[in-house]
Amino acid sequence: MTEIFNINALTRENIKKLEAYSSARNEFKGLVDNVIFLDANENPFENGINRYPDPLQNQVKQILTEIHKISQEQMLLGNGSDEVLDLIFRAFCEPNIDNIITLPPTYGMYQVLAEVNAIEVKEVLLNKNFQPDVDTILSAVNANTKLLFLCSPNNPTGNSFSEEAVLTLLDKFKGLIVIDEAYIDFSKQQSWLKRLEEFPNLIITQTLSKAYGMAGIRLGICYASKEIISILNRIKPPYNVNQLTQQKAISRLSDLKQIRHQIADILVERERLSDALKDISCVKTIYPSDANFILIKVDDATKRYNQLLEQNIVIRNRSKQHLCENCLRLTIGTPIENKKLIEAFKSL
Numbered sequence: 001m002t003e004i005f006n007i008n009a010l011t012r013e014n015i016k017k018l019e020a021y022s023s024a025r026n027e028f029k030g031l032v033d034n035v036i037f038l039d040a041n042e043n044p045f046e047n048g049i050n051r052y053p054d055p056l057q058n059q060v061k062q063i064l065t066e067i068h069k070i071s072q073e074q075m076l077l078g079n080g081s082d083e084v085l086d087l088i089f090r091a092f093c094e095p096n097i098d099n100i101i102t103l104p105p106t107y108g109m110y111q112v113l114a115e116v117n118a119i120e121v122k123e124v125l126l127n128k129n130f131q132p133d134v135d136t137i138l139s140a141v142n143a144n145t146k147l148l149f150l151c152s153p154n155n156p157t158g159n160s161f162s163e164e165a166v167l168t169l170l171d172k173f174k175g176l177i178v179i180d181e182a183y184i185d186f187s188k189q190q191s192w193l194k195r196l197e198e199f200p201n202l203i204i205t206q207t208l209s210k211a212y213g214m215a216g217i218r219l220g221i222c223y224a225s226k227e228i229i230s231i232l233n234r235i236k237p238p239y240n241v242n243q244l245t246q247q248k249a250i251s252r253l254s255d256l257k258q259i260r261h262q263i264a265d266i267l268v269e270r271e272r273l274s275d276a277l278k279d280i281s282c283v284k285t286i287y288p289s290d291a292n293f294i295l296i297k298v299d300d301a302t303k304r305y306n307q308l309l310e311q312n313i314v315i316r317n318r319s320k321q322h323l324c325e326n327c328l329r330l331t332i333g334t335p336i337e338n339k340k341l342i343e344a345f346k347s348l
Contacts, residue, residue, distance in 0.1 A: 005200040023238035053243035081220030105321035158289035185211030187290035
């Protein structure tokens, strides 16, 4: 940003005054070997989960630091990305006063979380190429606009936003820009993590649910400046990421070779499915994808959705979203699952 960025000017007054809850595991900073823990009112009989988990998830963060070269002070882990996003709302948006900007069609939880937190939502539709309309976004901003959500690669369209558009917004938007990179591992574009230090108003969220194959453990990640992370840590629940989630994440992240192999397989299958759909008469448009799904426009989305459901194939009908009339979203499955989907389409 061309001006000096002051995060305190965006932070809610009650959050500035808040004294964070200090848990027993936060207060004790020593080594754990041969220590008798009588400080947290836990059940003393060992069963693997009788103790509270690390409130700062240091072992998981250490692995993420090694992968992304981002310091632990610049990351916060949450119970899924949804908790991370909710914390951002609660730290920086004053209920019934502030507003945010979203770019439909996009991830629906931004709207839900805004409504839960009593925050007005200003919608600025993507253009016909599913890219941000920068001028219209900036013209929609007022003194109470705190957050701008950019989902890139975008859900449900699958495309990444242009670097030029994002850079312009990072430079000219006076609030916080949240780039949701849930699908970044499937994209040819580099993550904005590489440029995190350049933009003090940038927050990046990622997840272990997609490329890392851990949707069941609900672990979301927030990357931002130390100042922003410090504010979010002040309001997060003390033990928001449980012990089993941390253990599973540590185990899975220790096998990056398998994860990369699975990502490569998904990308191959994405291209195979895209090519096969070109020969299906009811498919009118196949949109380019940087994600682990493909958005397609068909002749009659509801009809085709129901026909596939009759063949025990569940996809997502996105027709009710802006700019997505008669659009279906197809997640990339295993080679066998994708083969069955192609055969099902051919039979319609």
